[in-house]
Amino acid sequence: MTAADKADRKLTVRLCGPRGFCAGVDRAIQIVILALKKYGAPVYVRHEIVHNRYVVEGLQERGAVFIEELSEIPEEHRDAPVVFSAHGVPKSVPADAVSRNLFYLDATCPLVSKVHKQAMRHHRLGRHVLLIGHAGHPEVIGTMGQLPEGTVTLVETVEGAMALNPPADAELGFVSQTTLSVEDTADILKALEERFPALHAPAAESICYATTNRQEAVKMAAPGADLFLIVGAPNSSNSRRLVEVAERAGAKRSLLVQRASEIPWDEIGDLTVLGLSAGASAPEIIVNEIIDAFAERYDVTVDLAVTAEETENFPVMRVLRDVELTSADMAFVNGNA
Structure with a gap:
């Protein structure tokens, strides 16, 4: 032209x-790169560290190996680190890692971890937990997996909220997936609150x-x-x-x-x-x-x-803080390479 x-x-x-x-994605990518620099390849990553093919392929080129289950790690690589993705994992996953004598690094976004804690607080206070989210998403699987089976009910839509049949006489508390539409979540929550006026909110906003x-x-x-x-x-x-x-x-x-x-x-x-x-x-x-x-x-x-300036920064775990990133590493971490 x-x-x-x-x-x-x-x-x-x-x-x-x-x-x-965002800061949670930045931290998760840093964790994989720092682990590669400190421990060498391979570093195993359970599920995509974040949902982006460009990022995943860039980390693969650096020596990361992506798996869906810990059983995929070969016996000869059982001393290699395994990183859990930013979306969070059920409690059964770190327990499985311990049973296999694996060294794991949890890259769960701190804001997802906050939702886990909110759900656990509801449960500790004797409430049945309503989780507003999308079935099958790794974050939802991880959040539901923090609590015993049957103590969390997933609510995906307003229609689902209207048809909900929670345990009789149970106190209810809600949390939500961090990545939902603000408007959709508000509509679902309105329906829940109309049906269950005593519904308990989390201590802080769930959507990040x-x-x-x-x-x-x-x-x-x-x-x-x-x-x-x-x-x-x-x-x-x-x-x-x-x-x-x-x-x-x-x-x-x-x-x-x-x-x-x-x-x-x-x-x-x-x-x-x-x-x-x-x-x-x-x-x-x-x-x-x-x-x-x-x-x-x-x-x-x-x-x-x-509409906003973001200054949030989530530090990596202490075991990786002695490793320095090069300018090329930082360019990738920041999405510029």
């Missing part, structure tokens, strides 16, 4: 902030700051957007929620893409305003890749839609 052709195709890109990596911040920025940028792109993986809950939020907030169309190569150029039609954000596990380098792809086809102006 010639410069003259591009000049006739002006495009405003509304770039959301905050976007991309990064989820809320990214959704607020998308709401700001969405009105009038011809297309809204969210960078993220299909199995990333917080990324999929951003797609929904964009359409609800006024974008004509919203799509989830993992790389610029997934943009359906022949289908997106004429654009004058593009919204762009990234889920909490998507690196900034892919956001830049997408902006560059549009700049090859349009005369692009980037406008920032910033």
